[in-house]
Amino acid sequence: MTTNPRKKRTRRANGQGSVYQRSSDNLWVGAAYVLMPDGTRRRKVITGKTEAIVTTKLRNLQSKSDQGIPAEATNWTMEAFLHHWLEYVVKPSRKPKTHQGYEVVARVHIIPVLGRKKLHKLNGADTRMFMKRVANTCLCCLHGYDKRRGPKAKCCALGRCCHKVPSDRLIEQIHSVLRNALQAAVREELVQRNVAKLVQVRGATYEVNRGLNVDQARKLRVATENNRLKALYTLALYLGLRRGELLGLRWEDIDLDDKFLEVRQTLQRVDGELRAVTPKTRRSRRTVPLIDLCVDDLREHRECQGRERKSAGERWVETGYVFTTEIGTPIEPDNLRRNWYPLRVAAGLDDVRLHDLRHSCVTLLLGLGVPPHIVQAIVGHANLDVTMTIYAHTSLEEMRQALGKLGEHLN
Known part of the structure; x- marks a missing residue:
């Protein structure tokens, strides 16, 4: 004779998910269909020691889902978040050329270095060291950065660095893309503060008087x-x-x-x-x-x-x-x-x-x-x-x- 693993169940309205207590370990379980990073909606299960804890977690999960924030976002890496930001925030609201430029900066400069870092664990020191590396690395090595092995010193390894450091304009663009992305994470309540704002970079200077007389x-x-x-x-x-x-x-x-x-x-x-x-x-x-x-x-x-x-x-x-x-x-x-x-x-x-x-x-x-x-x-x-x-x-x-x-x- 089989026993029912669900000891207690709380009645909830349609669309609010379900909450019940499991007989095997007496933990409370909540389940609801929520938004996933790929844009689909799947059944998400959470557990807790009390019914109140599970109900609160489930309510928060559904609230974020209604706002368009995927369920797995709280544990995202920087790479996963940047892809989400580019596809669902930048692409619908910005010009195609702007989206293309942001995507190149994220793919070439930010993701190879910060991509494996957890979004919620990124701090001011990480951002400061990243921007310092960008400013002090020659372009050959900067564009050849490997996720696991660090810089592929295309020229420096041979003892003849090209010394072509990034321009102030490029440094400013990289910082701007990172700052804008993290600001979107703040708006979606994925992080508490924008750590990129804690780091200052030298602003690019623009030439004037280039017009014709x-x-x-x-x-x-x-x-x-x-x-x-x-x-x-x-x-x-x-x-x-x-x-x-x-x-x-x-x-x-x-x-x-x-x-x-x-x-x-x-x-x-x-x-x-x-x-x-x-x-x-x-x-x-x-x-x-x-x-x-x-x-x-x-x-x-x-x-x-x-x-x-x-x-x-x-x-x-x-x-x-x-x-x-x-x-x-x-x-x-x-x-x-x-x-x-x-x-x-x-x-x-x-x-x-x-x-x-x-x-x-x-x-x-x-x-x-x-x-x-x-x-x-x-x-x-x-x-x-x-x-x-x-x-x-x-x-x-x-x-x-x-x-x-x-x-x-x-x-």
Whole structure:
């Protein structure tokens, strides 16, 4: 005759799981279907000495499950948590390019070193030592780190370290990804505090004054006169549009009669495919007026595109984009360099990047005395600090004039 292993049972409503006392050892047992790390729901069993303990544990487990926190999260390693964070927190809420960048940093730099560490046991000392190792390890060894054996000293083992230490920008990115991930763990109540915030890293410095001056801008205009993408460089220089915004621009976004265009999307290559995604920030989605010079270049470009469509015949792919290849397909963001490099050489601008045309628009407008908030609206900066701190600079001549005014006033 078999005996029932369940000695006592507490009645619970549907969906609340079950709680009972086991006859074999008198322990109380709770069971309920909860969310697992792979996204499925499975039956989870917990035990305790009293009914109250088990009921509380079960309630907490179900509460976290309702919030989207998997049942095994309390015992996660850093690697398991980072994968969860990237897939279920970053991917749904951030731009594809942002998710891709975070994933690379986590996979290449963080997981090989901290991946086996328990999330709830990570402390400030661990984070500090990790960031110190990142800052003091040459790139060859940093990218060749092995989980079990430590750094694969690709060059240092042979006694000839390359001494190419990570840039301040890379160090800042690694710290930022770790800090953001741990902050998500705090919000989900997996850890009590964000230990990455206890560690400070030196902020990256950004070069300023990389924009063109008036004479250089005029030389560029001459160099682009016979280029098939002349209108693209005109919009970059006069409106400060980003590369992805230029390549994602469609004819339906432009009104040449009323003279304005709308920045509605940006073209990016993510995970091996070109994607039209929403603009970088909320302020990046904007309406910008067109001056006559921009309108004239766009009309000329539309006529040129019509001739290319006719010449391509059946090979033409209608995409609706303003700037395309000679058969109508979107232009690869990286391939735009092939068109830009010969132009900058012809204009005598050997060290100027395409993105510096955006810088030029900002600095030239500010130099003309245009109010910073107007410049911010034109180029779509997220906030005014970006406009003023990164791009605005004072020339030696401007300082000389200011001091001259002071001298005249005092004399």
